[in-house]
Amino acid sequence: MTGNSRFAVSVHILAYLAYRQGAAVPSAEIAASVDTNPVVIRRLLSGLVKAGLVHTQKGASGGFSLAAPLDQITLRDIYRAAEPAPTHGMAHFAPNTKCPVGAKIEAILHTAFVKAQAGMEAELALVTLASIHEQLRPVCPGSKKP
């Protein structure tokens, strides 16, 4: 695949936790909703826990639950927790610095990328988990397992 689905799956995970309304949800249950392996879910949750978005409880009858109110978690928070630092392909972009263009293009591109990234994250910041939960609401009367 061209990109990774880390962000998309992470949003799904948090939406699912919102749907389950604070219960301690095991990774296997989330995995069933995403249709993947529980380890994949736990790997992503590891980052979400480190970012303070999710609370974790070990042991029997343990699981994951949201660590903040729905309206205080935005897609930007999730994006930053899920994705590694964006390189925009600059990682392996090493132009010939003996050429006048190659010597300066990198800094110019970096500036443009930072602005583009900011523009994207500004849009993501407008969407809260609460609004996503609201969109899901007509379909989830109670809090049932899949």
Place this chain on the structure above:
Amino acid sequence: MTGNSRFAVSVHILAYLAYRQGAAVPSAEIAASVDTNPVVIRRLLSGLVKAGLVHTQKGASGGFSLAAPLDQITLRDIYRAAEPAPTHGMAHFAPNTKCPVGAKIEAILHTAFVKAQAGMEAELALVTLASIHEQLRPVCPGSKKP
């Protein structure tokens, strides 16, 4: 690598063509500036030509040159010509549609991605090739090969 460098290299290519001021530039010369293989350059240029940003001339003493004024080419144009349609990881994201969350999350995510993409492209649209050429200007008095 986390991402691809198609966009970064494409901008470099167009900046180089601007630097060479309308001359027919062979792919090997551009490749020397980017420090890569000429075929890689020609592959990317293929897309730029199709997008109408670059003019190509086959045969001896042929090469590539800009097909539009510097102030009418923005980073967004280059981005769209260089990158394939953005999937945002949705390509391999196929949640369990039997789960209420899995069934609706895809549409919600797609909407958010479209907005995020638009926010990013709006920033890219503000940067023209003319402004990049201007930033390169102090360093390129004439039009010399590297």
Place this chain on the structure above:
DNA sequence: CCAACCGTAACACCGTTAGTTACATTAAGC
């Protein structure tokens, strides 16, 4: 004619991601 150049196919290599198995650790409930 020939030398230079484009266009593209074919291929190998490498890094990333997803998926999977395995196992140590932790904690609730009896």
Place this chain on the structure above:
DNA sequence: GCTTAATGTAACTAACGGTGTTACGGTTGG
């Protein structure tokens, strides 16, 4: 305490995309 259910993480495989490279046919100026 023992059992059971769960997290956390390492290790491995398979698949995929991107880059770099060689090769070669087509085109054109001199």
